Amino acid sequence: MAAVISDSPPNPSCKIMTFRPSMDEFRDFNKYLAYMESQGAHRAGVAKVIPPKEWKPRKHYNDIEDLVIPAPIQQIVTGQSGLFMQYNIQKKPMTVKEFKQLANSDQYCTPRYIDYEDLERKYWKNLTFVAPIYGADINGSIYDEVCIAFYEVYLFQPSFKGKIDISTLYVLGMLAVS
Numbered sequence: 001m002a003a004v005i006s007d008s009p010p011n012p013s014c015k016i017m018t019f020r021p022s023m024d025e026f027r028d029f030n031k032y033l034a035y036m037e038s039q040g041a042h043r044a045g046v047a048k049v050i051p052p053k054e055w056k057p058r059k060h061y062n063d064i065e066d067l068v069i070p071a072p073i074q075q076i077v078t079g080q081s082g083l084f085m086q087y088n089i090q091k092k093p094m095t096v097k098e099f100k101q102l103a104n105s106d107q108y109c110t111p112r113y114i115d116y117e118d119l120e121r122k123y124w125k126n127l128t129f130v131a132p133i134y135g136a137d138i139n140g141s142i143y144d145e146v147c148i149a150f151y152e153v154y155l156f157q158p159s160f161k162g163k164i165d166i167s168t169l170y171v172l173g174m175l176a177v178s
Contacts (some may be wrong), residue, residue, distance in 0.1 A: 011040025018048040026052055065097035069135040072099065077127045084128075091133065099135050108133070 006123075011017060017039065025032045028031035040049040072091040079085055094102075102108055107130060 009040065009043070010038065011043045014043040014046045015043075016048060017041045017044055018050065020050045021052065023052040023054055026055060065095060065100075067094065067096045067138065068101055069094055069138055073135055073136050074131050074136045075134065076131050079128065096135070099133075102133065145155075 008053055017036070019032075019041070021029075021032050025035075036047055036049075040109060059100055070093045072094055074091055075086060077086045084117045089130060101148070110119070111122050111126075
């Protein structure tokens with residue numbers, strides 16, 4: 001993890017960089033983030049971090065069903081022939097349990113697909129027919145205490161100089177882990 005000293009700025013092309021920290025490096029993610037920035041990762045505005053294989057995000061998700069999603073967002077998309085308009089509708093609060101039931105309903109469950117390209121094609125094809133709902137702006141965390149540092153700094157902006165509070169969690173994606 002030694003930094004390279006050079007006359008030119010690191011990552012001059014501003015490419016999105018991928019990092020694979022060891023478990024020891026991952027435990028002190030703020031220190032590892034400083035290393036990532038020394039390599040120029042901040043110049044792209046985002047970086048991909050692949051956690052070590054032995055890292056587990058959470059032992060179980062059995063205790064989050066009562067967590068309230070205060071303002072679920074329904075994304076309405078209208079249009080055709082390459083010209084689309086999107087707007088958001090704030091829905092009434094719901095618990096993670098209610099959101100999970102909705103996500104697993106016939107209307108919102110993941111369709112059968114051959115590969116991820118097929119799944120993405122189906123997503124875009126049906127976006128104007130089935131408005132996705134996102135669980136956003138949740139107070140608290142669905143992660144074990146030891147994981148929070150990683151999620152707080154997982155994304156950063158080009159001008160990143162410290163910890164970022166990720167206030168938007170897409171709960172549906174997190175439930176897919178369990």
